[in-house]
Amino acid sequence: MGRMLENASKKLLKENGIPAPNHWVIHKSDEIQALHLKKPCVLKALVPVGKRGKAGAIKFADSVHEAQEKTEELLKMTVRNYEVNSVLLEEKLEIAEEWYISITIDPQKQMPVIIATTEGGVEVEDLVKEAPEKVVIYHVEPFSKLYSYQAKEIWSKLGVTGKPLIQATTVLCGLYDTFLKYDCYILEINPLVLTKDQQVMAAASVMGIDDSALFRQPELAGLVESGSERSWRPLTELEKAMVQVNDADYRGTARYTEMDGGSIGFMCGGGGGSLLSFDALTFLGAQPANYTETGGNPSEEKVYGLTKGILSKEGVKGLFVAHNITNNTQIDVMARGIVKAVQELGVKLDEFPIVVREAGVNDEEGKRVFESAGITYYGEEVTIEQAAAEMVKKMEGVI
Amino acid sequence: MAILIDQNTRMVIQGITGREAQMVVDHTLAYGTRIYAGVTPGKGGQNVLGVPVYDTVWEAVKKQNVNASLVVVPPAFALDAVLEAIDNGIKLIVVTTENIPQLDSVRMLYEARKKNVVIIGPNTVGIINPKDKVKMGSIGGDRPERCFVPGNVGVISRSGGMTAETSWMVKRAGFGVTTSVGIGGDSFIGSTIKDLLALFEEDKETKAVVTFSEPGTSFEEDAAQFLKEGGFTKPLVSYVAGRFTESMPEGTVFGHAGAMISGNTGRPSLKMKALQDAGAHVIERYDDVISVLKTVLGERVGGVK
Numbered sequence: 001m002g003r004m005l006e007n008a009s010k011k012l013l014k015e016n017g018i019p020a021p022n023h024w025v026i027h028k029s030d031e032i033q034a035l036h037l038k039k040p041c042v043l044k045a046l047v048p049v050g051k052r053g054k055a056g057a058i059k060f061a062d063s064v065h066e067a068q069e070k071t072e073e074l075l076k077m078t079v080r081n082y083e084v085n086s087v088l089l090e091e092k093l094e095i096a097e098e099w100y101i102s103i104t105i106d107p108q109k110q111m112p113v114i115i116a117t118t119e120g121g122v123e124v125e126d127l128v129k130e131a132p133e134k135v136v137i138y139h140v141e142p143f144s145k146l147y148s149y150q151a152k153e154i155w156s157k158l159g160v161t162g163k164p165l166i167q168a169t170t171v172l173c174g175l176y177d178t179f180l181k182y183d184c185y186i187l188e189i190n191p192l193v194l195t196k197d198q199q200v201m202a203a204a205s206v207m208g209i210d211d212s213a214l215f216r217q218p219e220l221a222g223l224v225e226s227g228s229e230r231s232w233r234p235l236t237e238l239e240k241a242m243v244q245v246n247d248a249d250y251r252g253t254a255r256y257t258e259m260d261g262g263s264i265g266f267m268c269g270g271g272g273g274s275l276l277s278f279d280a281l282t283f284l285g286a287q288p289a290n291y292t293e294t295g296g297n298p299s300e301e302k303v304y305g306l307t308k309g310i311l312s313k314e315g316v317k318g319l320f321v322a323h324n325i326t327n328n329t330q331i332d333v334m335a336r337g338i339v340k341a342v343q344e345l346g347v348k349l350d351e352f353p354i355v356v357r358e359a360g361v362n363d364e365e366g367k368r369v370f371e372s373a374g375i376t377y378y379g380e381e382v383t384i385e386q387a388a389a390e391m392v393k394k395m396e397g398v399i
Numbered sequence: 400m401a402i403l404i405d406q407n408t409r410m411v412i413q414g415i416t417g418r419e420a421q422m423v424v425d426h427t428l429a430y431g432t433r434i435y436a437g438v439t440p441g442k443g444g445q446n447v448l449g450v451p452v453y454d455t456v457w458e459a460v461k462k463q464n465v466n467a468s469l470v471v472v473p474p475a476f477a478l479d480a481v482l483e484a485i486d487n488g489i490k491l492i493v494v495t496t497e498n499i500p501q502l503d504s505v506r507m508l509y510e511a512r513k514k515n516v517v518i519i520g521p522n523t524v525g526i527i528n529p530k531d532k533v534k535m536g537s538i539g540g541d542r543p544e545r546c547f548v549p550g551n552v553g554v555i556s557r558s559g560g561m562t563a564e565t566s567w568m569v570k571r572a573g574f575g576v577t578t579s580v581g582i583g584g585d586s587f588i589g590s591t592i593k594d595l596l597a598l599f600e601e602d603k604e605t606k607a608v609v610t611f612s613e614p615g616t617s618f619e620e621d622a623a624q625f626l627k628e629g630g631f632t633k634p635l636v637s638y639v640a641g642r643f644t645e646s647m648p649e650g651t652v653f654g655h656a657g658a659m660i661s662g663n664t665g666r667p668s669l670k671m672k673a674l675q676d677a678g679a680h681v682i683e684r685y686d687d688v689i690s691v692l693k694t695v696l697g698e699r700v701g702g703v704k
Contacts, residue, residue, distance in 0.1 A: 105501060105502075105505055105587070107587070107616065108617065110505050110508050110509065110587055111509065112502075125662075141509075142502070142505045142506045142509045143506055143509070143510075180502065183500055183501070183502055185501055210500055210502070212474060212498040212499060212500045212501065213500035213501070213502070213503075215475060216475065216500070233648075257653070269560070270558060270559065270560040270561075271557075271558050271559075271560070271584050271613070272556065272557060272558020272560060272561035272584075272611060272613055272640055273558065273561055273564065274653070275558075275613055275614075275640035275641035275643075275644070275653060276561070276640045276685055278641075278643050278653075279640060279641065279642055279643055280685075282643045283684070291653055293653070295560065323560065324558070324560035324561050324563060324564035325545070325546055325560070325563045325564050325567055326540065326560060326563075327524055327537050327538060327539065327540040327559060327560060327563060328422065328537055328540055360563075361540050361541055380545070380567065383568070383685070383686050384564070384685070385684060385686045386686070
């Protein structure tokens, strides 16, 4: 899943016929000139996170000077771990009413769902609970577009009538088309504004793209940071390096998430096995230094690069390698990649414990490779939790 | 007996000539499971290790009377492959493909619901029934018998690898499995835990079920509700992995795509509580699968055959 910055989503919305205020991207305050301030403006930190208003990352200005000052304030901010490097400057709308629209996929019903309300400025999740009659939740048949009459019904149920009803109907159909066209997993307009001159406009937009669908969205190349929603902060340098290790070879997956502190290098898999392994270590009071999930039969080169990365983090004093019994990952290939990295780094095994629990395809050869390098190896005769306990015990000797 | 697949399963593999399918075909035939047909457009008339290849599912149905499909095609073609299988009357479709666009998954699952078709996956390792030596998918790899021996326990797992590991824990406890099912790690999947519990309830040979769960979705809460309603009455042993993720900032995904906590939805601790309240044997440590299974099954059923 990958979010887009608001300037990118606004541009796409406008290209698809959704009215939105004029906008510019500002990198330095002195870029702001009179032409930007024909009307009062809104300044928003361009970061890929929501609820910027609450974080103080949305400001208003009436003059060039004021806009420059506030831009400088924004450029010094860090919003939910994201440094602000640029600012979105938009014409301020003359607001009569603030509405809300989101389009997502309902995980329960497994269908696209539109959530609409004309009560602006509130948390829609709370409104659904407190005043459900003010919210319309509308599921759309997955193979269908949204028909005008459907959009009209949604607004009409919320009390919209007259010219705004016609406008809002067109806008909602356009938004739904956009949601499908770009393989969004979320398209949220909050607020959708009814201006004093009766125009319906997207004042703020959040657009997230399903990164599994990027192969058929060439237009979005570079606009979406693939996998950006897997993390709660920007990628660290080490994480970026590990993304490169992963991308260098299509075979297998290697994901690396850096934890705060920790002493045990963690190299486990697959999706479920790595969760179990991490739980096993933390229940015993140990602190993994990273979360790594690898599997899907990675190449030796990938395993080698990943191992080096895991061991390069400061404070790592041991390595735990574990997988569930593998269906297709070749243990001997894993073993050669790990041993190569360990030997190249000159790891002294008497002061740097490594515990391996690997069973599955080619594990006899894998065992030979690990053991001839002096690494503690367990196969299927030992459970993942038993191996984790052994790791924690060995760590007591080195911390 | 078993659920989903048995000796009457006549499997077709859609995408049989692709790179991904090669190993699956090889291992499946070696295990003793018959593959009746393959489908790859433009490759009709060829064969893969003796399995006839057709251009269309329509032809595979007509010539080989296939009734279950294993879909092993790249993400861009998965929706079309599943729709083709549904349209030709296939009632069990196992979708192994990972990274299918969400909208495509939602569409295929919608069509399957409308036509009463059972979908396992997407992003599944597959299903295995060791008594009949029938498997669909890469499940078991080159040595299925290592983890999967015939017995009386059903296994349901979000994770493909943990389907094998959990079945091996069952074996280690002295039992075996009727059927092991990897339900897939995506947010949007066909058969959920609850759906499979309903099938295991009907299966006379299954005396207990073990589930391996992960953060994300409401599958465990739905299963708990199903237990409360009396839909599943056999012993259920449940493990939920990833409790450490609850102490991480919200929105972080560890492991599978579907493993995301949002508000209170998807929290392992709440899943465990719901299952416990519904009468399941919720284990704190995964290794406890062994002791709990021994206790709940005792000597009532036979051990490893």
